[in-house]
Amino acid sequence: MPDITPADRALRLGVAGPVGTGKSSLIATVCRSLADDLRLGVITNDIYTDEDARFLRSAGVLEPERIRAVETGACPHTAIRDDITANLLAAEDLERDFAPLDVVLIESGGDNLTATFSPALVDAQIFVLDVAGGGDVARKGGPGIGRADLLVVNKTDLAPYVGVDVPQMVADASEARDGRAVLALSRTDAASVAALRTWVLGVLESHRRGTHVPQDPGPMAPHFHADEEHPGGGFVHTHDAASEHEHESRSADEVHVHSPARK
Numbered sequence: 001m002p003d004i005t006p007a008d009r010a011l012r013l014g015v016a017g018p019v020g021t022g023k024s025s026l027i028a029t030v031c032r033s034l035a036d037d038l039r040l041g042v043i044t045n046d047i048y049t050d051e052d053a054r055f056l057r058s059a060g061v062l063e064p065e066r067i068r069a070v071e072t073g074a075c076p077h078t079a080i081r082d083d084i085t086a087n088l089l090a091a092e093d094l095e096r097d098f099a100p101l102d103v104v105l106i107e108s109g110g111d112n113l114t115a116t117f118s119p120a121l122v123d124a125q126i127f128v129l130d131v132a133g134g135g136d137v138a139r140k141g142g143p144g145i146g147r148a149d150l151l152v153v154n155k156t157d158l159a160p161y162v163g164v165d166v167p168q169m170v171a172d173a174s175e176a177r178d179g180r181a182v183l184a185l186s187r188t189d190a191a192s193v194a195a196l197r198t199w200v201l202g203v204l205e206s207h208r209r210g211t212h213v214p215q216d217p218g219p220m221a222p223h224f225h226a227d228e229e230h231p232g233g234g235f236v237h238t239h240d241a242a243s244e245h246e247h248e249s250r251s252a253d254e255v256h257v258h259s260p261a262r263k
């Protein structure tokens, strides 16, 4: 049997970003604008439910069977970065059941600013911020903001109500990204939706030509996971390359825990 190269399978496109920034809605928008031209599938990740998959099925953007849910049961970044098995199996199942697919969109559960996909799971990734999270967030950097293939500044229609200067936020984001792509998006702004469609088609074309190289935006910062069975205990979870998956047990008072500004 011939080897399967990345270009022979669907483009796997990750969508990450903090809770509520509009990841599911962006996926619905992409599906609406491309479903007539491409064969699409979607995988959602939720911690405890299949809510996002149900939202997308009820939006009627794709046949319901093409939308699969992974319940992570843990911090969302675990399933998109540390142990990607459940997502890889879901992607392979979808690609087999509906072969040939052109694009599989994978939505991360909403996480903090440092969560990104492993390049072993996705070929390209979009990081989604929204104007309602504050115009200064784009300046704060981090692996997703700095190095995702595309940074989306979403819900620009809300900018006048939350006092955010969108061109300034986009300029700050471009600076934080050394000029990598930034897109100001609102599902109510047809021109921005057309630009998103063009971006996805461009990445798909590079993927098919074999010229697209998946990038690793970089690991998330070390952080503390509480141990629910042993109150006061837990482990420090590091993601740097040398100690990927390392879990160092500590009691809570030994560890300096930073509460993320946003979950």
Ligand SMILES: Nc1nc2c(ncn2[C@@H]2O[C@H](COP(=O)(O)OP(=O)(O)OP(=O)(O)O)[C@@H](O)[C@H]2O)c(=O)[nH]1
Pocket (backbone or CB within 6 Å): 018, 019, 020, 021, 022, 023, 024, 025, 026, 052, 109, 110, 111, 154, 155, 156, 157, 158, 185, 186, 187, 188
């Ligand atoms: N005004 C406006 N609201 C939007 C837009 N996109 C999404 N929303 C709203 O923002 C809220 C969150 O959208 P979702 O798409 O569920 O966000 P999400 O990032 O998938 O959320 P989680 O998966 O829970 O992290 C919903 O109420 C959407 O209707 C937009 O372009 N403009």
Ligand SMILES: [Mg+2]
Pocket (backbone or CB within 6 Å): 023, 024, 025, 052, 107
């Ligand atoms: Mg969602």
